[in-house]
Amino acid sequence: MPETPSAPVLLADRPGSFPHGVLAERHPAIIRQVREAFPYGPDRRRALDALLESCTEGVIEPLPADAPDRGRWLAWGLAEYAGRSWFEVPWLWSESYFYRRLLDAVGHFGPGPWQGVDPFRPVKLAELDASETDEELAALDALEDRPAEERAQALLHGSLWGNRADLGFRLSAGGDPADPAPGLVADDSALLWKLLPPSGGGTLALVADNAGRELVPDLLLVSHLLAHGHAERAVLYVKPYPYYVSDATTADVVDALRRLVRAPGAARAHGRRLWAAATDGRLSIRTHPFFCAPLPYARMPDDLRAEFAAATLTVLKGDLNYRRLVDDRLWPPTTPFADLTAHFPGPVAALRTLKSDVVCGLDPATVERLTAAEQQRWRTSGTHALIHVRR
């Protein structure tokens, strides 16, 4: 296979660019949101103010000498980047490290009263308990009398668009026959179903993204795939600690399962099936430090590589996982997904709404249509999505 020519690493050094806006506006807003969401004492508030100063006017600070994962972060690049501007190192690196520093500021790693407290729990619970979630779960009942194949496709789209926190169970029927799933810029779902056929058995690895209204449809998809034999086992990978505001942890999986079990109708049946699958081992929850690493998946450690190699298909959810899977560079959008994921062990799929600049695997006509209609906005507006699969 010809070597894929490289492309520039995405940086946040250009005011007006999307990455710059995330660091310069979104991160300060997140610090303020967290600071107001909890009755933190003066020490934590001072630490949050110091982080605000660092990430807007200052430089990347090292972790405290007693940080439990200091060695890991030094191996991930902290020795090289400490002392430099947040805006001049790879955007993926500085964005990811911001969340590690935020957890430090709120005392998440302890020791102390805030050890283990998720600073994003209020926003996660608000979303999970929102009335929209009730409506979206009620939509499941209308699915029940549809053919299994149609339910599978609708739940796949529910998981895909859940990444936009818009759970709309998009039935493939209805809509414009010419474009049954508006907003999809690439759709390899036919290959996904070839890799996960009904009664195919095997193991699905699903690398989750956000909690709440993305994790619920992810779990519903897993429930269907297990119930209809598309997979004999499912492994749900979540983050080892709170990350990127809404990324799912084990606590969030439990909250989502409880939300399903206490819902009426088909949602409750899914919840009970998933709870049983988790207790008998058909559904495992796993995590790994690398899911909070500021690095592309091409650099994953061997133990995680071996787990994915053993899966029939690994599905990575969301924008951040996509950026890490294909490497956060400004690739030509028509660069083949298979080329950029040749490093990944075993068949791999990405279900992602486009919320940042990186994209690949699009056909030229699609790029031309999108650019003519929206210049470059289609890359970051969250109104488009893709299903990429490489066998």
Ligand SMILES: O=P(O)(O)OC[C@@]1(O)O[C@H](CO)[C@@H](O)[C@@H]1O
């Ligand atoms: O992985 P998710 O949750 O889909 O999205 C995460 C993310 O898109 O949010 C930020 C701004 O949208 C990006 O920097 C980052 O990639």
